[in-house]
Amino acid sequence: MYLSKEEKAEMFAKHGKGKTDTGSAEGQIALFTQRINHLTEHLKNNRKDYNTERSLVKLVGKRRSLLDYLTKKDILRYRAIVKELGLRK
Secondary structure, eight states: OOOHHHHHHHHHHHSSSTTTSSSSHHHHHHHHHHHHHHHHHHHOOOTTHHHHHHHHHHHHHHHHHHHHHHHOOHHHHHHHHHHHHHHHO
């Protein structure tokens, strides 16, 4: 895959509660954002790759549902992760 174990651990340490906390919503949102950016760059070069396009749409939906969950649970955590990752609705 395009991310090594060390890069993922660093991402979870930065956005989650620790290196091994892979289940936190913030860590998952950060990972999904990284994957979405990677697939977007791939689709710019390969515009007829419909399987990747479908995967991208599914990932965006998963990230959106996690962001909606964070909005309902803790609005401050939601605002922090949106600001940190540079996301917008």
